[in-house]
Amino acid sequence: MSSTFTIHYFATASQYTSKNTESLPAPLKLSTLFDELETRYPGITAKVLSSCGVSLDGEYVDIEEDKELLIMAGSEVAVIPPVSSG
Amino acid sequence: MTSTEPTLPPHLDPRTYPRHYHDPTKNIHLTLTYNPLDANTYLSETASPAAGANVLFLGTTRDTFEGRSVSQLSYTAYPPLTMKTLTTIAETAVETHGLEGVSIAHRLGSVPIGEASIAIAVSAGHRKAAWRAGEEVLEACKEKAEIWKREEFVDGRMEWRANADRDSEGRLLGDKAV
Numbered sequence: 001m002s003s004t005f006t007i008h009y010f011a012t013a014s015q016y017t018s019k020n021t022e023s024l025p026a027p028l029k030l031s032t033l034f035d036e037l038e039t040r041y042p043g044i045t046a047k048v049l050s051s052c053g054v055s056l057d058g059e060y061v062d063i064e065e066d067k068e069l070l071i072m073a074g075s076e077v078a079v080i081p082p083v084s085s086g
Numbered sequence: 087m088t089s090t091e092p093t094l095p096p097h098l099d100p101r102t103y104p105r106h107y108h109d110p111t112k113n114i115h116l117t118l119t120y121n122p123l124d125a126n127t128y129l130s131e132t133a134s135p136a137a138g139a140n141v142l143f144l145g146t147t148r149d150t151f152e153g154r155s156v157s158q159l160s161y162t163a164y165p166p167l168t169m170k171t172l173t174t175i176a177e178t179a180v181e182t183h184g185l186e187g188v189s190i191a192h193r194l195g196s197v198p199i200g201e202a203s204i205a206i207a208v209s210a211g212h213r214k215a216a217w218r219a220g221e222e223v224l225e226a227c228k229e230k231a232e233i234w235k236r237e238e239f240v241d242g243r244m245e246w247r248a249n250a251d252r253d254s255e256g257r258l259l260g261d262k263a264v
């Protein structure tokens with residue numbers, strides 16, 4: 001069985017990908033996450049990801065400052081668009 | 087049902103709700119639920135013999151957005167982050183205003199027009215702290231809580247909202263304001 005991590009999409013990110021969740025190959029360097037998503041969903045970086053946060057296993061990560069971080073098999077990533085509670 | 091059918095992640099599965107968090111020392115109550123919000127529940131959670139002021143805010147769903155008719159709204163959350171964020175907001179309010187209690191509840195899934203999507207109850211010794219804390223908690227939730235609103239219009243279109251686009255009086259902000 002291949003190694004994967006889970007990625008969850010919300011709001012505009014789920015609209016763009018037409019998915020709530022999927023599995024992507026692990027390990028993956030955090031710095032290449034947006035490139036990986038851009039390959040799968042052309043245009044997503046400019047239209048959606050540029051205004052999104054990212055969490056890894058329940059903690060926010062910084063795509064630039066934490067770029068050496070590896071997303072390991074079994075990890076849970078979430079793409080967090082601007083929020084709209086209330 | 088077949089094994090190839092995609093399974094709903096737990097945070098989108100109503101059967102994994104309601105989700106509660108309770109801190110008895112700070113008297114903090116958090117609720118994420120697919121059921122209607124009951125205001126009395128949150129008022130009783132924050133009630134205290136030491137409290138002389140009890141403030142309740144209910145945010146209810148509106149039937150228009152920029153003059154267009156909204157037929158239905160729905161909300162999703164990501165509790166691993168949402169609960170942490172709400173905990174921080176509630177703890178900050180308790181510490182800043184010396185509250186006797188705070189309860190934050192948000193409804194998920196489809197919310198019919200006119201029903202409450204968010205309820206905030208705070209209690210304090212005196213009214214000034216309670217009023218201020220109620221407003222601060224609401225504004226912090228709107229800014230930070232990982233919950234997303236989707237509006238469905240009567241023409242069938244659907245749009246995801248972003249609170250950062252508007253201020254507390256509903257005015258457009260930043261580069262979206264023209």
